[in-house]
Amino acid sequence: MRYLPLTDVDRQEMLGVIGAKSIDDLFVDVPKGALLKDLVPLPKAQGEIEVHRHLQRLAEKNTPAGRTAFFLGAGAYRHHVPASVDHLIQRSEFLTAYTPYQPEIAQGTLQALYEFQSQVAALLDMEVANASMYDGSTACAEAAMMAARVTKRKKIVFSGGVHPHYIDTARTACEALGLEIVTMPAAIDDEAAVTKELSADVAAVIVQSPNVFGTITDLTKIGDAAHGAGALMVATFTECISFGLVEPAGAYGADIVCGEGQSIGNALNFGGPYVGLFAVKEKYIRQMPGRVAGETLDADGKRGFVLTLSTREQHIRREKATSNICTNSGLCQLAWTIHMTLLGEKGLRQLATLNHEKTIALADALGKVKGVEVLTKRFFNEIAVKLTKPAQAIVDKLAEQGVIAGVAMSRLNPHAKMDNVLITCATEMNTDDDIAAYADALQGVLA
Template identity: 55%
Template structure:
């Protein structure tokens, strides 16, 4: 078996040294009844690399790859071009097959890129410090809510109706059995919800998204001031990290904690996971921040190096008093993110953001000419909400998918029990969408809406 180096001869020699009769003999502490009960008859035996590749390739072929035709899907997962160098570099075995950098003398590579990652995240979010990543934005938002409660010693968290519903679901689930009350406002496609009306002296934080899940960009400065006047923090989620190359970052609007989904930079869509949560905050909240941190220090010879630091916040030391029960970050996806960001640099990152916005503006101009369709989102980065009055958006999406066009994400996918949202469709354009893609979408939509 190709992954197992021991030969039968090795096994015999090793058993002799151990003084055991057989490998089975080494399992003598396992109760006999458990060994006897174990049946695995429904599972297949081992297979060659060629056979496995054939079977899995057949399964992959049953999917329509997003890039196999026009694709305008976003809603928290954005399709961007990833330079070839990224995937080459993250597959270097020294990155791919290393453990968490607990032995810093032989992990300086991981620790240095995490330090660079933390700096890049802080810069683009407009914040002072960032951690070495979370699982994804949804779990990051949940952790941000818990962190705000620790800082303010308050027990109420208010979630905007413009927050991605998965971020809200995960936050509600994460805090479900704690003493924190999670209040979620109704989906807010028009951007009219009254947040401050729900903020009380017990509110630890208000959590909003920018652009929100309906694509709407908003100035959050006044909201930040109002929150702070009430002693609450403002947490801002960003689902599309490329937007930070063009849009005023949350830090400049007064956010206290910023969480972003980084996955769109450096990694393919991969059906939504694994992702990488970017997590940044103010210096003064540093010791309340969850997650790993790479910090600069010196070695015995006085040379600069990096270590994991402030680890006393973590579960392996604090046990039930830890800031979080989570112990991994998303190291390799963070690496892909930071490599892609380094390749882009200031010039590339800002240009990529402008390309996305220009693509969306061009698409919106075309959509505004489609009869039976209304563009709802007035200010946006690369995604908008459109309404198809009198139509079931999910059915229209299926119709277009049959014609090879992935038109967008119907709101019914998130809110199936809200009939007033059934005609809503999220449409996103990125630098990967060509003029021909847009023409195909507009033609197909026009025909479907006749």
């Protein structure tokens, strides 16, 4: 049965309030060639069996990560997720990840949020974390807007090592607020270049380590320079497992740390859903987007959990809110928390070590291929390599041979003039045979 809650009178009244004559007026900015003139050409009806067969044929056109030698990175990482994670998130206590507005019936969800926040704060070496964001890119955009609120300044400077998608997302979100986005030229190892742009109107410098090229950077001097100019240092990341070995940005004095948590508990799923991590210094907590679950005592003196500091959110303050993150990535956050709990500190370090060892083997193997230059010198599990031919063409050819080689930099940033640069990644899921097959296939297409 169709759900039609509005009458024609209701629609006309709403259009009148916003000054539109018809619903078509709402789409005047859409190119006429992109507007449908008729209904979408779909079958009127099919039986369940026919629909299942059709969808199965469509699904078979995809290539799952486990079917090939897989070296994709650049913000999407293939890691092992224990079967217990999927089992636990499907328990009846967690059937919905909706916002726990009623603490008296949502203690399990609230405690999971509280534990997640504690784990994120510890992992990133920060004082306080929120209950998750949608993904790493939107978390980065929120960090830029938060920095502008804190400093009352209008300029955000991105280093050339920040993932281009994060920059684009921030630019889209900040444009409506009148914030200026300045981006340094793409650079494999030049995070410190952001300090050249520091001035009295800069709200924050945003850096990434490991950056999109895989380079690990000591952020201490950048943070000192930013603070000396009255700006904040925001550090973002795409691979959270790196902090099992790499010093997190909190140790370098970052004011805001944000990034992607997909690597832990959340398998690749053709683009999502993901989970954003966000942590700040405690003095900025009231400007932090999203919600915070807090621990308290009930009337009987027993430990309990509640949502705190949520009055800055859209569902309460509407247009005066500092954040519009009204529903977080609750189920992905829960999977992250369960997997992190299973790993523990020792397990995380072991997992990170495996990743680094595999990438050393990958860098060694590719470095021996004629026509390949390994560009990244200080890495965790991701490296940039320069080829003698355009990287995208090589990626396409290797895919035909069953090797997903990585991401061409020209795809991430067409303006970087790095057409021959390939971003490639190895994790604990890559075998020695995978690496050998990659090197052999690459040698063949470059010959």
